[in-house]
Amino acid sequence: MSISLETMLQLSIILPMFAVVGIVATGHKPDLRESVTIGTSLVLLYFVINLYQGIERGESIGVQWWEILPGLQLSFSIEPLGMIFALIASFLWLVTTIYSIGYMRNHQEKNQTRFYAYFAIAIGCVMGIAFAANLFTLFIFYEVLTLSTYPLVTHAGTEKAKKGGRIYLGILLSTSIVFFLLAIVSTWFVAGTLDFKPGGVFDSNVNTTVAGVILVLFVFGIGKAAIMPFHRWLPAAMVAPTPVSALLHAVAVVKAGVFTILKVCALIFGIDLLAVLPTTQFMLYLAGASVLLASLVAMRQDNLKARLAYSTVSQLGYVTIGALLATSSGVIGSSMHIAMHAFGKITLFFCAGAILVATHKSKISEMRGIGLQMPITMAAFLIASLSVIGVPPTGGTWSKWFLLMGTMETEQWIIMIILMISSLLNIAYLLPIPLHAFFPGTKTAFAGTGIKEAPLPSLIALCITTAGCVILFVYPQPLYELAKAILVTPGLTHGQ
Amino acid sequence: MLTHLPILQVIVPLMAAPLCLLLVRPRLVWLFTLIASGFTFLISSLLLQQVMTSGTIIYELGGWEAPWGIEYRIDQLNAFLLLIISAISTVVLFAADTSIRQEIPADRHTLFYVLYLLSLAGMLGIVATGDAFNVFVFLEISSLSAYALIALGKDRRALWASYQYLIMGTIGATFILIGIGLMYQMTGTLNMDDLSRRLPEVAQTRTVFTAFAFVIVGICLKLAMFPLHLWLPNAYAYAPSIVTAFLAATATKVAIYLLIRFTFSVFDFSFSFTHIPLQILFVVLGLTGIFVASTTAIYQTNVKHLFAYSSIAQIGYMIVGFSVSTVAGLTATLLHVFNHALMKGALFLALGAVMYRIGSVQLTQFQGLGRQMPLTMAAIVIGGLSLIGVPLTVGFVSKWYLILAAIENGWWPVAVLILLGSLLAIVYVWRIVEAAYFKLPPDGRESIKEAPLSFLIPIWTLVIANIYFGVDTRLSVQVAQAASQSLFGVSP
Numbered sequence: 001m002s003i004s005l006e007t008m009l010q011l012s013i014i015l016p017m018f019a020v021v022g023i024v025a026t027g028h029k030p031d032l033r034e035s036v037t038i039g040t041s042l043v044l045l046y047f048v049i050n051l052y053q054g055i056e057r058g059e060s061i062g063v064q065w066w067e068i069l070p071g072l073q074l075s076f077s078i079e080p081l082g083m084i085f086a087l088i089a090s091f092l093w094l095v096t097t098i099y100s101i102g103y104m105r106n107h108q109e110k111n112q113t114r115f116y117a118y119f120a121i122a123i124g125c126v127m128g129i130a131f132a133a134n135l136f137t138l139f140i141f142y143e144v145l146t147l148s149t150y151p152l153v154t155h156a157g158t159e160k161a162k163k164g165g166r167i168y169l170g171i172l173l174s175t176s177i178v179f180f181l182l183a184i185v186s187t188w189f190v191a192g193t194l195d196f197k198p199g200g201v202f203d204s205n206v207n208t209t210v211a212g213v214i215l216v217l218f219v220f221g222i223g224k225a226a227i228m229p230f231h232r233w234l235p236a237a238m239v240a241p242t243p244v245s246a247l248l249h250a251v252a253v254v255k256a257g258v259f260t261i262l263k264v265c266a267l268i269f270g271i272d273l274l275a276v277l278p279t280t281q282f283m284l285y286l287a288g289a290s291v292l293l294a295s296l297v298a299m300r301q302d303n304l305k306a307r308l309a310y311s312t313v314s315q316l317g318y319v320t321i322g323a324l325l326a327t328s329s330g331v332i333g334s335s336m337h338i339a340m341h342a343f344g345k346i347t348l349f350f351c352a353g354a355i356l357v358a359t360h361k362s363k364i365s366e367m368r369g370i371g372l373q374m375p376i377t378m379a380a381f382l383i384a385s386l387s388v389i390g391v392p393p394t395g396g397t398w399s400k401w402f403l404l405m406g407t408m409e410t411e412q413w414i415i416m417i418i419l420m421i422s423s424l425l426n427i428a429y430l431l432p433i434p435l436h437a438f439f440p441g442t443k444t445a446f447a448g449t450g451i452k453e454a455p456l457p458s459l460i461a462l463c464i465t466t467a468g469c470v471i472l473f474v475y476p477q478p479l480y481e482l483a484k485a486i487l488v489t490p491g492l493t494h495g496q
Numbered sequence: 497m498l499t500h501l502p503i504l505q506v507i508v509p510l511m512a513a514p515l516c517l518l519l520v521r522p523r524l525v526w527l528f529t530l531i532a533s534g535f536t537f538l539i540s541s542l543l544l545q546q547v548m549t550s551g552t553i554i555y556e557l558g559g560w561e562a563p564w565g566i567e568y569r570i571d572q573l574n575a576f577l578l579l580i581i582s583a584i585s586t587v588v589l590f591a592a593d594t595s596i597r598q599e600i601p602a603d604r605h606t607l608f609y610v611l612y613l614l615s616l617a618g619m620l621g622i623v624a625t626g627d628a629f630n631v632f633v634f635l636e637i638s639s640l641s642a643y644a645l646i647a648l649g650k651d652r653r654a655l656w657a658s659y660q661y662l663i664m665g666t667i668g669a670t671f672i673l674i675g676i677g678l679m680y681q682m683t684g685t686l687n688m689d690d691l692s693r694r695l696p697e698v699a700q701t702r703t704v705f706t707a708f709a710f711v712i713v714g715i716c717l718k719l720a721m722f723p724l725h726l727w728l729p730n731a732y733a734y735a736p737s738i739v740t741a742f743l744a745a746t747a748t749k750v751a752i753y754l755l756i757r758f759t760f761s762v763f764d765f766s767f768s769f770t771h772i773p774l775q776i777l778f779v780v781l782g783l784t785g786i787f788v789a790s791t792t793a794i795y796q797t798n799v800k801h802l803f804a805y806s807s808i809a810q811i812g813y814m815i816v817g818f819s820v821s822t823v824a825g826l827t828a829t830l831l832h833v834f835n836h837a838l839m840k841g842a843l844f845l846a847l848g849a850v851m852y853r854i855g856s857v858q859l860t861q862f863q864g865l866g867r868q869m870p871l872t873m874a875a876i877v878i879g880g881l882s883l884i885g886v887p888l889t890v891g892f893v894s895k896w897y898l899i900l901a902a903i904e905n906g907w908w909p910v911a912v913l914i915l916l917g918s919l920l921a922i923v924y925v926w927r928i929v930e931a932a933y934f935k936l937p938p939d940g941r942e943s944i945k946e947a948p949l950s951f952l953i954p955i956w957t958l959v960i961a962n963i964y965f966g967v968d969t970r971l972s973v974q975v976a977q978a979a980s981q982s983l984f985g986v987s988p
Contacts, residue, residue, distance in 0.1 A: 069896060069969055140887040147886065154934070162934045166926070173922055177885065178915045185899045185911070 016124035027113035077133040086130040102458030167236035179221030200270025212279035224257025242353030250345035258319035275326040291317035295425035333402030347384035350462035354454030369440030382434035395472030502555040509617035522605035540578040563687035569626030572979035614641040657730035671714030678707035719751035722785030732804035737848030745841035778819035785812030790920035824901035826980035835890035842958035849947035864937030880925035
């Protein structure tokens, strides 16, 4: 079968959307319906891997669709950062689908067809975001992603889900319409183009005050990056079924946010300009505050998913910090952290869901001793926690390493201290969970209940992602190569 | 034949109206009206094509040379408006037969179509003519028939709403007439083209200022521009659904056209914007209108009222674009005229379908409709998203141009306010979404079926147009740009 890389690029965006038709058509036969999803995700992964190999060979892959407004095209092209994001999202979609089969059926969720259908649309949007060749295209998919995940967040249809959905949609749409869109129009007005370009699109003699304001608009406007004070939607979104929280609110949606920030910093502003903007430092401190405060809030959460959500807010701050440091180590660290945190956090959410399905418990205080009943799950939880904290032998080590390097290179000592304190806080709010699970002391509710793990598909899924955390430690080379290539694109010497 | 297109545009519905009386069976009348309206659509498409390729078309009525005779003058601006009006009218008419069977007593069906055609002829006439007094004549034709159409509403409050509109509309028309009379007194001509050449000579007289003020206030009354909007919500809410859909998508657009025509063509730009503080006045009123009307919309319990207030807010956007008074600003306004017609046409038709099935458009009645009328509700959601300005819908296109126009002019705060205004749209649209998808239907209403095809087809035609013109903007952007460039005298 010979499909050109350009076609694969387009198919990777369109295919998930078309899968919706298949999913809806086979809605009455759950097994067939899930086969459609798994089949689609396999094909998608195949395409993305092919595209990755194409990129490695140094080919430039791009497609233009059509002009929506004069000068503003829907067009796609692949660069290393987008490649990282697409690889993670397409791989984890496959894993999450396997997980969902176990979770959704055992948890007896209703409207599963709708669930899989909107999930597929969301993934299509994520691919669109990853491969967007300009801000305009990215913005369109960004907005559709918000809308297509709304029915997933409010899946339960309860009063609580409705409230969560309100906050979710309210914050994401408001920030994107008021700040993000304004930032894009301003960029278009000032720079005359919205194409992502190594070294940025602004002239070297651009008014730094204006560009500084635009940066602030971007950081606030990309609400999916969950920088405080616009982070409330993420904990609110936790009312969704766990697979949604796992893939979308630990990986796809939030990573779309920080991915966009990273891309704007590296390819719209360019790190040279970013370093001299008057507002960069301020935004850096804001991200730092977000990291620290979210960690502190996470410590006080007893609901496991809420704690993980605040932990995500905090970890997203790392990526933003890396982007704003405006050095190559920062960008490398950020983009690697997108991958590392994705694997770590999705595993943690898988575990949370597994616990919910197997024991119907969602509070941390009720999980003492649970390791005796669910040893595999809790072992996975431990490894994933280590990855989020950033200690060997897990992938998180590398990204935090580069981020710290970045702070040292730029002599951002305060930020460096914040990162280190936050790592300690990570230990404090994550590690006690698996430790108490295995060493409950006298207060266990699980003594002698025997081993009862989550359904097999879910268990397999969480083992795969846990393995991912470890493999990324041993074998981070391909990821590092991609991350390093973000600032240098073939044919352009600008950057490093 | 082709040379007579400008007049045929108006004559066809005007002559078709009395002919309706000859056809006895209501269904036949409907079909006839539909054909007549379809014919105007065809003519306006041809006209637009002609104008875009070969420039302004001038048609002398009865062969009398202007300025003595009446002249029809079709440039990009009118051709664009003619297309919008005739297209919406035709699409809306598809659902008319089904809808009015439910809402209007059988003996008045023929009357309805007669009035509808007269109203259509009036609006097309206002837009097509190049004669200021002719504008007034057609304005009265379209308004009087519109008052009667609104009064046909099932709800008895329709009478009161129609009466309110009658009073306000008549004041507006009278103001316009006074203004035109004063202009005639000063220049001795009624031809717009001629007026535009003679007015500058007497521009500094108090009479001309007074004439301008009368005309503008009169138009703003017709336009339902904040704070002269009070007649609109009730008129939209209690009129028959088809009438609401038709008027909401066209009537205010005609008024916008008049505003642009008078400020840019009849009086020239420098007069309208430098001698008179129109800019600051309109930008403030436009923005206030957006916020006041959108906020009011949030608190409505009747969904027709809700979208009526939303219309007033959308008029605010058009006024803001107009007040920027650059090519970009005017382009944004014209785009929004087009786009808003598509949105509100779809939304009010969908409300008509709800009215048809349930007999009420109270927000509480929308509960559970997401499952019972999935296609109709999906149309309302997409129309609502378009109203908010989500990408891939037409609403986004107009918002993009409007913001760009504001920024180009250095009006940063205005750009921010425009965006903040669209947040209010999220709130009022989402009240409907939550009612329809998160609540169970009220007791005793289990067996509601999806709307009939005669509704779904026109509704979805407009919904798809909302998406299509949000993705492929060549037609709307090109024409709007060409129209505003020619108004500014910039050659494209």
